[in-house]
Amino acid sequence: MAELRVEGKQIKKLLTIAKRQPISFGFNPANPDENGYLALHRKKTPTVLGKAARSEGDGPKFTFGTASLKGKLLSLTCERDIPSLAKKVKKYLKSQKVVLNIEILDADGNLLDSDIEDDLPDDPDLEARDGDQEIADGDDNDDDDSDTGPVVDTKALTQRLVALKPEIEAVQGDIGAKLQKAFANTVGQVKSGNLDAAATGIDRLEAALAKISANTAQDSTGTPAPNAKDQIQKLVAVLKKLKGEADGLADADARTNVSAMIGQAAEHLRAGDASQATTALTRIRDAIVEARKAGSPTPEQEDTSDTENPADIWIDAKGEADASLGPLMSHLASSTDPNLQRIARFGLNGVTKGNNTALMAALMGYNSASGDARAQRAKDVIAQIDAYSSFLASDPIIALCEDNPFGQTVSIRAPLTKALKRMKTSLAA
Structure with missing residues (x-):
C-alpha cells in the first residue's frame, strides 16, 4: 500500500x-x-x-x-x-x-x-509553479495498483458498531427506523466478510449521527433520553412499593437494614443509573423476602412458597449470560470510547434496548403485588418476556457478540431464552 x-x-x-x-x-x-x-x-x-x-x-x-x-x-x-x-x-x-x-x-x-x-x-514554497502537478x-504513487486503502480490521469495525448501537437506538421516529435498518445491514456485511462495504456503511452512520446529535441517547447536558426517563420512573414506582413493604416488616433490625438499602437505590435513581438501581432493587426485594421468611408467613405466602420465583430464574440466567460475555467485554474495557466502556462495565445492560430494566421492573412489581393485582402484574411480566424473546431472536448485536471476531465463546440467547420460557410457565401455573 x-x-x-x-x-x-x-x-x-x-x-x-x-x-x-x-x-x-x-x-x-x-x-x-x-x-x-x-x-x-x-x-x-x-x-x-x-x-x-x-x-x-x-x-x-x-x-x-x-x-x-x-x-x-x-x-x-x-x-x-x-x-x-x-x-x-x-x-x-x-x-x-x-x-x-x-x-x-x-x-x-x-x-x-x-x-x-x-x-x-x-511562504514562497506555497506559490504554485510549473511542474507542481506532476x-x-x-x-x-498512483502506479501502485495494490493500494486499495488501509486494510479493514474486523475487530475495529465490530467495536465501532458496538459503540454506535446505543446512539442509534436513541434516535426516534422514521429517522431512527432508517438508521436501525442501515445498522442491521452493516452488521450483516461484517458477518459475511464484506468489510469494505461495512466500513463505508459505518462511516455513513457516524456522519448521520453527528448531524442529529440532539437525538442521541444522552445530550451534552447529561439529560437521559425519553426512554431512559420512562425506565427510571418505573423503577421509582417499584422503590416506593418496596419501601411500603419494608415499613411493614415486624423485625426492627430488618427494617433498618432494608431502609439503608433503599437509600442507596434512591441515590442510583437520582443519578439516572437504571442498571445499578435495578440491581439494588433486586437486593431489596430479596432482603424483604428473607425477613418475611424469618417471621411467621402469611397464608398467601404459604400458598406460593412452592412456586418457582420467576425473578430468581431470570437473575440466575442473566448471571450466566453476563459471565459468558465477560471475556468479550474485556476487549472493550481498554477503549477510550464512553459507549464501549459502558458496555464493558454493564454487560447485557450495555447491549440491550432497556429490556433488562423493563423486565426486572415488571418482576419486582409482580413479587410486590398480591391478590387480583398480582394476576395483572403477571400479565405485565409475560408481556416483557415476549418483548425480550423477540429482541433476542432478532437483535444483530446479540448475534454479533456470539459470532464475534475475537475468538471468544459467548452464549447469550440459549440461557436467556430457556429462562424466559421457564418464567412464562411458572407465571401460567
Missing part, C-alpha cells in the same frame, strides 16, 4: 494543487502536535484517507474531507467534526513549518471553527 501520510515539503507540494482544485485529506491530531497524522491526496477519496488517519494515527479522534487553499487560508470541509479542530490543524502544520490560517466547514459549507491571525509571513502526482 502506498504511503498516504505527508510531512514537511510534501504538504506544501500538495497544497499548491489545493489552490487550483480541492484535494482529499485525512487528519488525526495527537499530543504532542508533531505526532499528528495528515494524509493528502489528489485522486483518492476522503473516505480512504479517513480510514488511514484512523488506523495509522496515534490519537483517538480523526476527520476527513476536502482541502482548498486560497492565499494563506486553508479551508477544510469535514465529514466529521472534532472540537477545536482549526487550532489543532494549525499547530500541526506549524510543527511541519507550514504556516497558514485555518477554517473548518461542514458538508453544507457552514463555518464550524476557525483560527485566523493577521500578518502571516509569505510532482504531486508522483508523490501520490
Whole structure:
C-alpha cells in the first residue's frame, strides 16, 4: 500500500494543487502536535484517507474531507467534526513549518471553527509553479495498483458498531427506523466478510449521527433520553412499593437494614443509573423476602412458597449470560470510547434496548403485588418476556457478540431464552 501520510515539503507540494482544485485529506491530531497524522491526496477519496488517519494515527479522534487553499487560508470541509479542530490543524502544520490560517466547514459549507491571525509571513514554497502537478502526482504513487486503502480490521469495525448501537437506538421516529435498518445491514456485511462495504456503511452512520446529535441517547447536558426517563420512573414506582413493604416488616433490625438499602437505590435513581438501581432493587426485594421468611408467613405466602420465583430464574440466567460475555467485554474495557466502556462495565445492560430494566421492573412489581393485582402484574411480566424473546431472536448485536471476531465463546440467547420460557410457565401455573 502506498504511503498516504505527508510531512514537511510534501504538504506544501500538495497544497499548491489545493489552490487550483480541492484535494482529499485525512487528519488525526495527537499530543504532542508533531505526532499528528495528515494524509493528502489528489485522486483518492476522503473516505480512504479517513480510514488511514484512523488506523495509522496515534490519537483517538480523526476527520476527513476536502482541502482548498486560497492565499494563506486553508479551508477544510469535514465529514466529521472534532472540537477545536482549526487550532489543532494549525499547530500541526506549524510543527511541519507550514504556516497558514485555518477554517473548518461542514458538508453544507457552514463555518464550524476557525483560527485566523493577521500578518502571516509569505511562504514562497506555497506559490504554485510549473511542474507542481506532476510532482504531486508522483508523490501520490498512483502506479501502485495494490493500494486499495488501509486494510479493514474486523475487530475495529465490530467495536465501532458496538459503540454506535446505543446512539442509534436513541434516535426516534422514521429517522431512527432508517438508521436501525442501515445498522442491521452493516452488521450483516461484517458477518459475511464484506468489510469494505461495512466500513463505508459505518462511516455513513457516524456522519448521520453527528448531524442529529440532539437525538442521541444522552445530550451534552447529561439529560437521559425519553426512554431512559420512562425506565427510571418505573423503577421509582417499584422503590416506593418496596419501601411500603419494608415499613411493614415486624423485625426492627430488618427494617433498618432494608431502609439503608433503599437509600442507596434512591441515590442510583437520582443519578439516572437504571442498571445499578435495578440491581439494588433486586437486593431489596430479596432482603424483604428473607425477613418475611424469618417471621411467621402469611397464608398467601404459604400458598406460593412452592412456586418457582420467576425473578430468581431470570437473575440466575442473566448471571450466566453476563459471565459468558465477560471475556468479550474485556476487549472493550481498554477503549477510550464512553459507549464501549459502558458496555464493558454493564454487560447485557450495555447491549440491550432497556429490556433488562423493563423486565426486572415488571418482576419486582409482580413479587410486590398480591391478590387480583398480582394476576395483572403477571400479565405485565409475560408481556416483557415476549418483548425480550423477540429482541433476542432478532437483535444483530446479540448475534454479533456470539459470532464475534475475537475468538471468544459467548452464549447469550440459549440461557436467556430457556429462562424466559421457564418464567412464562411458572407465571401460567
